[in-house]
Amino acid sequence: MPAESKYPPIDIPNVGLWDFLFERKDRDFKDDKVIFVDPSTSRSYTYAQVKQTATDFGKGLKGLWDWQKGDVLGIYSPNSIDTPAVTWGCHFAGGVVSPANPGYTADELAFQLKDSGAKALVTQVPQLEIALQACEKAGIPEDRICLIGDQKADGQFKHFTSVRNISGTQRYRRAKVDPEKDLAFLVYSSGTTGHPKGVMLCHRNIVANALQITAGEGPISNAPRPGHPDGDTILAFLPFFHIYGLTVVVHQSFYRGLKTIVMPKFDIESWCRIVQEHKITFAYVVPPVVLQLSKHPCVEKYDLSSLRMMNSGAAPLTRELVDAVYKRIKIPVKQGYGLSETSPTTHTQPWEDWSRTIGAVGTMLPNQTAKYMSPEEREVPIGQVGELWIKGPNVFKGYLNNIEGTKNALTDDGYFKTGDVGYQDAEGNFYITDRVKELIKYKGFQVPPAELEGKLLSHPDINDVAVLGVYKEEQATEVPLAYVVPKAGVQASPEKEREIMDWLAAKVANHKRLRGGVKFTDEIPKSAAGKILRRMLKIRYQEEEEKKAGKAKL
Incomplete structure (x- = not known):
């Protein structure tokens, strides 16, 4: 029998992301709560400022570019505190966001823009040259490129605040969406064929996963504590173009009213300094960062004692690394698991179990079922190794323009074949030991x-x-x-x-x-x-x- 989550089922409202984030009745923090902060400039957004900026940008899209429901907006940028407002502004206008790796070459970016059918691109000045080349290849006119961030370009390239300000009218209404059918994001996940695949994530996928993550990260809180008047503070360096950073950091932080310090990219010295200066209490990390925390000499110069816990994902984490970090800085590291196709998080180690189940990716988050399958596609018993299949409201709609890939990935009864191999123990802890895929x-x-x-x-x-x-x-x-x-x-x-x-x-x-x-x-x-x-x-x-x-x- 497929495994059920040990968490109690959660209610997932049948609403789009805008309603989920901005029209909710159960919010337990105020409009003026500061959510996103740029540590290098001290520029920030409160909850209310994000909502207003997103509204204005959404109206600007409709007014300036005649934005239609289902139109795709590409974002080609390092992390920026402007990204959330631009993202949700696109959703206000009924659009779909397709974030791209800012390290892409012009050809790589052009492929994503063409494949997604992007109608416009948001970028920053340092990425503008490559963005221009890619847009020319993809057939996106230059007047449909706009900028975010603190740098502004001379000439025809509008800053997103100009797109926002052009709205100036109340006649552009928010688009209505069907949460089950309408896409919120097209994130690109590389395939063994060599071309990245557009992973179609609907509004309900992201709403569901934000709530599933909230259940798994229950100990995080926006409530004031001694020494932490803002409650828990998160350090965000995970790329916002990657589903890990996009859902787990951007959406969870905003939904829960968690102050989030945004780094454009990772370097160990800046990371440690920001933890100390902003009294960071929680950080989502990846194993190479855990490795640096265990070995880099600069770590000794900073006080990291405000950190209550770190969560590692995106790649396997070894017991040796967890032990080495805890021995050096006395900060626990737990592990989670997910994929682009699952929005992403399906499993995480409970806070209280981090030391007892090192090596496991955790227990399954609510509203999901899972099973391990043999190569002959028969379910294997607990303790035996097989390929992990997962079913839940966070499982994607399919791959864009790829009927065959979708058919191979999703079963008729809604299970996603992860391509990852592992097993479940008798206590409901899941382990990933290898990959079917060659990625x-x-x-x-x-x-x-x-x-x-x-x-x-x-x-x-x-x-x-x-x-x-x-x-x-x-x-x-x-x-x-x-x-x-x-x-x-x-x-x-x-x-x-x-x-x-x-x-x-x-x-x-x-x-x-x-x-x-x-x-x-x-x-x-x-x-x-x-x-x-x-x-x-x-x-x-x-x-x-x-x-x-x-x-x-x-």
Whole structure:
């Protein structure tokens, strides 16, 4: 029988995100509560200011660009305290938001803009050059590009406050949405085919997951405590374009009235300084950050004692890391689990169980069922390993423009096949041990091997190639490594390895670089059908590493 959540069922209102966030009757914080803060400029938004700014921007979209229900707005930006208002302003106008990685190249961004059918793009001045190139490729006119952030550009590019101010009238009414059918977000998740897939998330998906996360993070509160007049304060560095940051940080923080300090990007020194200065009490993190907290010398310079708990997600977290951090700074780290297709969070460790169940991704959040399935798609008993399938109101609607992908991912009775392998113990704790999918997870980002292989095969000195993920303990993450068959006459050398790595780095986003390096080989092992046998390469890599370690000990 499928496993049920140990949490009591929660009521999920049948409303869109605007009503959920702005028209609720049970809000327990005031209009003037400061929610989003930029620590570098001290610029901030109260709850009321976010609502007003979002309303004005939504009216501006309707008035300036004749925004229609279902139109897609791309956002190509590092984290900004302006992002939430722009996002919900788009929802006010009945639109769909498609956030993109600000590290994307013009080609990568253009693909997402074209695939999503984006009608306009929001970006920042440092990203403007690439945004312009991508919009030209995607057929988005320059007058449909607007800016957020503190920098303003000369010329024709409007700041979003100008789009907002052009409304100036009450005649543009808020669009009505069907929470079950109308999309709120199109987030892009890489697929093994090499092209990212548009994950269709409706309003109900995000409403449901915000409430599910709230149930799992019950100990967080906006109520004042001694030394913390604002209640719990969250540090937000997780990318807002990533579903982890988008739902868990942006939507949960706003719904619960939690003061949220927004970092545009992570660096360990700034992170520690902000924790100390703003008395951060809770942080969502990823394993490479946990690793830095356990080892980086700068950590010793700061007082991090305000932190009550950290939650790690996006990639597996080892017991060794949890223990090392707790030993050094006495801050507990629990783990959660989710996917873009589940909005994202399906499991989290209860606060009180963090030390007892290290290694587990937690217990299932409310209103879901799950089961582990054999390769023959038969449910396996508790304790046995299988592929995790999940069903709940947070499960996505399907992949955009990809009927076959949707059919392969969703069962007729509503289960999502996660592609992750693991098991459940007798106490209802879930464990993830491996992945069916071949995606490489670099610091929470998904890197499709086929995409990198396709690019590398166009290199003039490469005959054949296979890319796989290899775990680097010093980085606490998988990194892409390429096995390369050089063309005849091409000399395998460290110089050639570096040249190939640099060549690819110029063509892909930062997280897709060959941080694992290049290894030269005579041939790529393949099945009779031509499929690359990555498992054989992984075994070979491990043997090579063991041999290298053995020599180092001599």
